[in-house]
Each structure stands twice: as C-alpha cells, then as structure tokens.
Amino acid sequence: MAAKPPRRTPQRILEAARALYNRFGEPNISTTRIAAELGISPGNLHYHFATKNALLDALLADDLAALDAVLAQAPAVRHVDEAWQCVQAQLALAHQYRFLLRDLNELLSRNRQLEQRVQAMMARQTAAARALLEGLVHGGDAQIAPAEIDDLATALVLVLNGWHNFAFARAPRLALEASQAPQTLAEGVGRAMGLLAPCLTPTARDTLARLRQAAESGPEGPPLATPGPAAAMAPATPPAARSLATG
Template identity: 35%
Template sequence: MEAKPPRRTRERILELSLKLFNEIGEPNVTTTTIAEEMEISPGNLYYHFRNKDDIINSIFSQFEQEIGKRLRFPEGRRATIDEMWAYLQYMVEFTWRYRFLYRDLNDLLARNRTLETQFKQIISHKVRFARQFCEQLMADNEMEATPAEIQVISTNIGVIATYWLSYQFVMNPRKYNEPETIRAELHQVSMQIISLMAPYLRGCSRQLFDDLVSGKLPRREYADYLPPRENNTSKTQNSASPRPASKVLRS
C-alpha cells in the first residue's frame, strides 16, 4: 500500500490546537502550550500563525465551511420528524468536533471580531433552517402555527442548538473531566429541540413524535445520515470504537 504523504506542519498545528481547545478549554491554551505539544519551537509556530487568534480564526474557517454544507437536508429527503431527529443527531457529532467554539463562545466573541461577526450569521442561518423546516411541515399539513409562532419556535431552536453545551457545563461543571459522559448527554438536545415543535404537530408528525418519546421507533447509526464520503470515514471510526450514544431513529 502506498504510504500517505506526511501532513504539513500547519495542518498538524490546527489539528492539535483543536484537540487542546476542546479538551482543556481555549482560555487555558497558549501558543507556548501548542508549540510544546507539537515539539516545535515557538518561532516555527509563528512562521505559520501570527498568534493564537490566527489559529482560532483558521479553525473557525474550517468550521464555517463545514456547517454551511450541513445546514440543509440532503436532496431527496422530506421534512419529517424522524428525519429531523436523525439530522439533529448528525449535527450533535459535528458540534462535538468543534465543541470549544460553543462552550467558550461568549469569551471568544468578546475578544475576537471575526467570530463576533461571523457567528452571528451562523446562528441566523440555523434559525432560517429551522423556519424552513417548520414551513415545510405546514405545507404538508403536519403542523399548525402562525407565522409569529414559527418565528418564536425557530429562534428558540437556534438558541438551544447553540447554547446547549454551555447549559450542560453550568449544570455539571465537574463532568467536563468525563468527555464521553458529556458527549452522550449532548445528544439530549435533539429531544429538547423536537419538543419545542410538539404542541404544533398534527397527523403523522404528531404520531412520529409520540413514538419517538415512547421509544417505539427502531434505531440506526447516525452515520447512515452522512454523505457517502463522511459515512465511510465514520464507519471506519465506529468499527474501531463503537459509540452507542450516536444512534438515531429510523422511519
């Protein structure tokens, strides 16, 4: 088998920085910390990045490109409650990969102008996506709500999806020493979001919600929801380390 080319130093710095930011918190990581973990000189690190904010902005740029692709349903899928559940579980795994951005968000926004401007747009995109989903349910006679109610539901979905990790931290700060526990509990956000819509659901969607709550719907791996390229990667990872928390419901 042909050996893969070695990753460039810049890519390794970004990968390691993301890992450190996620594991011990961005405020607790310095460029010196990153250089020491990389086993390179600070001068070598500064050759690739001017400072820590430059590293954060580069990671955020990756995050921004990826989330832009995810804030839409794949072609050929209808807006149904079980599809929304699967999608939310899929997004949980993405949130986990960039969790420092959500957990340390307010601190980052207070001192990083790029994130202050761009993250506002991402939240607006989340709210718009939620509104479009609700409007599709309305068009299918699966939901009854006024435009004002739809806007409130959509905004609440955007808020919960963005700040659920912060809520978890406030309620159980000591559990952040147990990352797999936090990761498993992060999946609870799917139920919180779906429940916001429940009082307005009708017909099949209401029944799907009831079945979801009661556990009647069969389950699937969240990887089944991924595009083919990501699906292959995820299945490779799952074969090495099963993650029961990443299961979602199948229609």
C-alpha cells in the same frame, strides 16, 4: 492498501488546538502549549499561524464551512425523521467546536471580526430553522401558524447553541469525559426536537417519541444524570488547566 499520506502541519495544529480548547478552554491554552502537544517548536507553529487570533480564525472558518453544508439540508426537510437528522448534525458539529460557544464572551471581547461572523452564523442558523419548520408544515408532519414560526426557529437555535454549555454547567467533570459525548448529544437532540412536539401531528409525534427513546437508551446508556449539589459546585476547569495559559 496504500498508507494514508501524513497530515500536513497546519491541519495537525488545528486539530490539536481544537482538542485542547475544547477540554481546557481557549483562554487557558497558549500557542506554546499547542506546540508542545505536537512536539514542534513555537516558531514552527507561528510560521503557519502568526497569532492566536489567526489560529482562531482558521478554526472558525472550518466550523462555518461545515455548518453551512449542514444548514443547506434544511430546506429539503419534510418529515420529522429528516428534521431529527438535520438537528443531530448541527448539534454534533457544535460539540466538535464547543469551545467557540463556551468561551464566546471572552472571544468576542478580543476579536471584533469574530463578533460579525458569529452574528452572521446565527442569522443563517435561524433562516435554516425557519426553512425546516416550514418544510415540516408542507410535508404534513406539523401544524404551525406562520406568526409562530419565527419564535420557534429562534428557540430551536438557542437550544442548539446553548445545549453543550448547559450540559457542561450541569456536570463539569462528566462533560470533560469523551465517553459522555454520545449521551450528551442524544439528550440534546431530543430536547431540541421536543420543542416541536406540540406542533406535530399525532403520527409525527409518535415517530419523534420513538426516535428519542432509541437515541437516549442506545448502547451508551441513558442521558447524563443531574449531579448532586457537591458535584454541581465543582470548578468547571481543573486547577492544573489554568497554568497551561502561561506554558
């Protein structure tokens, strides 16, 4: 079998930046730290991405391209198992780029163009959520009054975009561990789809219950337990991470 071609430097930079941003937060990571992670010079990194904003723009472009591919599936949804897959794909993508939502206020304060792109992204997400809900109605799995679809679509997008922040705030130390990701994802999909439960037909509701049970009791175990007061008050970012911004 032929060996895979080596990844190009820009791709390696983006992957390293995303991993560091996800773990420590974008404001806490400098381009110097990213270069050190890759074993390249800062000058080499800046040859490909002149500024930190250029690096952020490239990561956002990758995220939005992947998200648009996922959202394109929504109009074809007719049944609750298809809706589950669509919601799961969106939440998995949000996990891959979770720093964008976790650090959003800070990022928006520095980048006007980012604000416009995020607003457009949320508009597309909401339109896709409406299409998904209308598809469930047309497929006979849900009964939703037309006047209620907009509110339910907005609530669904809110959960999809806010779930990882909620999970991080609930258990900061656990949320940093890669081993917790499957549990967090399974619970998040279940919570998002749970918004639809009151609108589903009895048969579709039974299907949703089976999907939630299978996801949340898989080989990774049950969803994250809510920590006690001491764990909940622990700092969200390890002290050592704060020094990375000046590395």
